[in-house]
Amino acid sequence: MNLTKIASALSKGMMPPPREIPEQILKFGASAISLRARATPLTSVERVFASLFHRQPDHVPVTPLVCSAARQIKGIAFKDLSLDGELAADVFYSGFEFVGGDMIVLMLDLSVEAADFGQKMVYPDNSTAHPDYSNPVIKSIDDYSKLKPIKFDEALRMQEFLKLCRSMVRRVGLRGLVGGFVFGPLGVLGMMRGAEHLLKDCVFYPEKVRKASETITQVLIEYVQAQCDTGIPAIAIDTLYASASGLPKKLWEEIEGPFVREISRAIKRKKLMVGVHNCGHMPYADVQLKWIEPEVLSIAHLPDDCHSDFELKQKYGAQAAIIGYVSTALLCHGTPQQVMDECKRQIDVMGKDGGFILAPGCEYPPNIPLTNAFAMVEAAKRFG
């Protein structure tokens, strides 16, 4: 336990790296918080902390994942959100202040890393930044081996993301938990090759894909370590391809498994917590937990080996806290009452004894009103 590091963070009003504190002390602290929750309301950090250690908080913690949707509050454009870390912090912070919630995950867009590897980008006015798929970095099989590590200091979008992390840590302080974000190496490759080509290449040319993944992972490790140094307490790794929307399970384990393990371990060496985010159809929870050993699992759909929410909590709830998983389609078309009903249903099934954080399955839809985000926060307070 590095007491100096812990004291230094707390003196600045920031969360210390959670894993600097021994597991037994963390569990004891979570139990004490849970006991106190019976008498007085908890702070957001206490609520999340109790839930992550599978203790009953005063109510289920909630994060409506209002990310780029919060740009509506201050009228910030998608492009500025993507390219300017301070403006991005304005967006995320105004979402936190305006809508509420206990936790913020800094999901910006999925092309931050790919853009720095040279992928030509499109920054639309009314939608999330995305690669120009007509001009991919990896145009043919041979291009995988041409991919070279980039100089991290010169990686403009990743550097802006670090500014976002630093700014959010400073602004939020101990009023909520701020999580970083990184797209896994196959996700980054998908942005530079196109999903359809990448999926086929993984079958026919796994060695070439693996080699490129290795190159990307070197940079991603540097990236997550730099995120850790900004003072955030946790980072989510996005493993989209570990789902039925992506690769067969065994192939994912062979290609991406070892690399995301390295990324996870790099985060853990910095004493931070690790999360997994996967919004694919039928995610492979079993192998992601095996390779990444995360503290939290954020999903949009039931895993391939679960038939119900109840089974999800029973099977995986002890290994990781579940974050999820209100449908984003429901958020688009549902009334606040319908959203609250669904939140209540999920809380009733998965909220007991902690280990559950209410959230959408993926980022709150960026172009819809924020009403249903308020409904989620309200539902957690009312039914949690």
Added chain:
Amino acid sequence: MNDAGLLIKIKEAVYSGNLQEIRNIATEQEVQLIPGPKILEALTSGMGMAGTDLYKNLKSVPEFLFSVDTFREIVRICNLKGKSCGDNNKTVLIGVAEGEVHDLGKNIVGAVLEASGFNVIDMECSKTRDMMLDEIGNLKPELLALSAMMSTCIPAVKDTVLWVNRMYPQVKVIVGGAAIDPDLAAAVGAHGYAENANGAVNEANRLLGL
């Protein structure tokens, strides 16, 4: 080898996504003598099996993509494009919503509809609402199939469906993709919703009375 044997080989090659095998078969002289509709029937059967396996999670997405490639290859070699094996002869215009960049799901649905006997016209990349309306006016499809993976595209889906319903009320619209569920499909005014490729075929058949 007799026709029946060749047709079984074609079906199996498509089902297993064996591109080389289908190229070998397609160059055999006997294949040139088999009527196109018979070949398409075998292709449909192979793609149907592959689609069912994908739906049941017995086949992965890349494995299914190989079946699609194999299917398209023999259609190309034998010049079978647009020659329906079924008796529906209906035209489906398929595309992604304005602003959408993901087309994997649309490609899969398009291939399965094509293999099910529909004349599928793929708009390929994202088109504006007005461009889609022009395409409908020119091509006169019976069905428009629209996909959206990103929730940012939902307003465009709604707008497109609204105008298709206004200007071409005879055209049925089905929507699908990760950003959409059945309730949202109904809310945007679509006639049908498909969760996957097999569902798209069932919805198309239902809406077109096939």
